[in-house]
Amino acid sequence: MSGRLQRAASRITHSIAPTTMQAVILTGGGRIALKEVPIPEPGEGEMRVRLVGCGVCSSNLGPWAGPEWMTFPTAPGALGHEGWGVVDAVGPGVENFEPGQPVATLFQNSYAQFDIGNAENAVPLPAELAHMPLPAEPxxxxxxxxxxxxxxxxxxxxxxxxxxxxxxxxxxxxxxxxxxxxxxxxxxxxxxxxxxxxxxxxxxxxxxxxxxxxxxxxxxxxxxxxxxxxxxxxxxxxxxxxxxxxxxxxxxxxxxxxxxxxxxxxxxxxxxxxxxAHERKQETCIKGMREGIEAVLSGRIDPMPLMTHTFPLSRLDDALNATRDRPDGFLKAVVRMP
Missing domain, CATH: 3.90.180.10 (Medium-chain alcohol dehydrogenases, catalytic domain)
Known part of the structure; x- marks a missing residue:
């Protein structure tokens, strides 16, 4: 094996344990289950992030209501797309991220302890913001x-x-x-x-x-x-x-x-x-995330007072219900990972 391939392999397999993670699965309209599932492996151009938290988006409320077009059970972590955490492993071809690096992500299965996605759908977080909850996507x-x-x-x-x-x-x-x-x-x-x-x-x-x-x-x-x-x-x-x-x-x-x-x-x-004003191009969404992170870093905006409700991953159902019902004092819910 060449030196480059050895380095790529080591970047994927640097962490041997654990091999499973906790992830939420929607089992039906208004119902969740917290499951222990295998930790996914990143492929070509992908990376795996150990998530610290994930914002709860109102776009989840349609599937949460259990419409006829939804398929249950969902994939582990499905619907979560406002994650932030730390790079855990990178796949072949990923050069701009390293394990241990704080990031915000636009991955799609982030109601879980780990998620994988294309490295192009992640944005580095500066050290000054790494300590705070930061759902950069919204x-x-x-x-x-x-x-x-x-x-x-x-x-x-x-x-x-x-x-x-x-x-x-x-x-x-x-x-x-x-x-x-x-x-x-x-x-x-x-x-x-x-x-x-x-x-x-x-x-x-x-x-x-x-x-x-x-x-x-x-x-x-x-x-x-x-x-x-x-x-x-x-x-x-x-x-x-x-x-x-x-x-x-x-x-x-x-x-x-x-x-x-x-x-x-x-x-x-x-x-x-x-x-x-709903952007669907991934590159435009990522551009907005980069601009948002810079706005937070500069003090132009402060999202902290706007994240009013925090739930553990096991209570994602309560987080979704609060997003739907908007009790007094509510603006946004986030879930934190075990």
Whole structure:
């Protein structure tokens, strides 16, 4: 065996024990099982990460409800894609990562102690951030949404729905010199938006009442930018009503519960742009993650107060239910690994 092959082999097999890990399997709608399963081995271009934690994404809620299109049981760790941890082993062809290196990942089975994925879907974490929980994927989503929103100084920006994503976008929009109107059904979320820089807050308790309030706040011109971050039907309708002529409606909410009907007459009449800000290209997602990590490192954003609920991996079901039900004081759940 050549020296290079010996080095590659040693990088894969440097850790002999353990050979199994704990991973969550969804056994049906609203049901999980914590299983002991073999630790996966990285292949060509892949690496294995010993996960410290994983954020819980609202996109999990569709499968969690047990729709007919879901197949149960799921693969070990399935649906988890907001992981962070330490490189445990690398496969052949991986040159930019080494075992022991802190990373954030965009792998797909991260509700487990270990996950493997293409090394291109991981981002190094600087030493200054290695001690903190850092689900970089949703922070990267916020950075990409902000970029596509094209927010300019002096604009009025309405953000419909204040969760983890909406709170970060409030901060970014305010830093860009915009006046932010935060709209949410929960008092705790509105208080969070104020701390993130919102100049006005409105309780989401009446469609027409909200429209009139925003009209009064803007002198009847409405908002140059509106970000819809709920994934629900009527807030999307509301967001269109709040968008100014020639403005931009940015859809950041994850709409997964069926088709939508929109007021196309209004959208045509006002002539605003509609941007679906869900990025699907892996390289764009990774770019956003890198930008998000840099924003945290520089102090531009602080995600720590926004991760309000922490659960052990064995209680992923409680974490998913909290993400669905959003109890008082909730913005985002993360799970920590054994």
């Amino acid at each position: 922070i990267g989503c916020a950075m990409n949404i902000f970029r596509r929103a094209d927010i300019q100084p002096g604009q009025t920006v309405a953000i419909v729905g204040i969760g983890f994503l909406g709170a970060i976008l409030t901060r970014l929009a305010r830093q860009a010199g915009a006046d932010v109107i935060a709209i949410s059904r929960r008092p705790f979320a509105l208080e969070t938006a104020q701390r993130m820089g919102a100049v006005q807050t409105i309780a989401m308790d009446g469609h027409d009442a909200i429209i009139h309030k925003v009209s009064d706040m803007t002198g009847g011109r409405f908002c140059e930018r509106v970000i819809e971050a709920t994934g629900k039907a009527w807030p999307l309708d509301l967001a269109g009503e709040l968008t100014a002529e020639g403005g931009r409606l940015i859809i950041a909410g994850y709409h997964q519960d069926g088709a939508r009907q929109v007021n196309m007459q209004l959208w045509n009449w006002r002539g605003f742009d509609v941007v679906n």
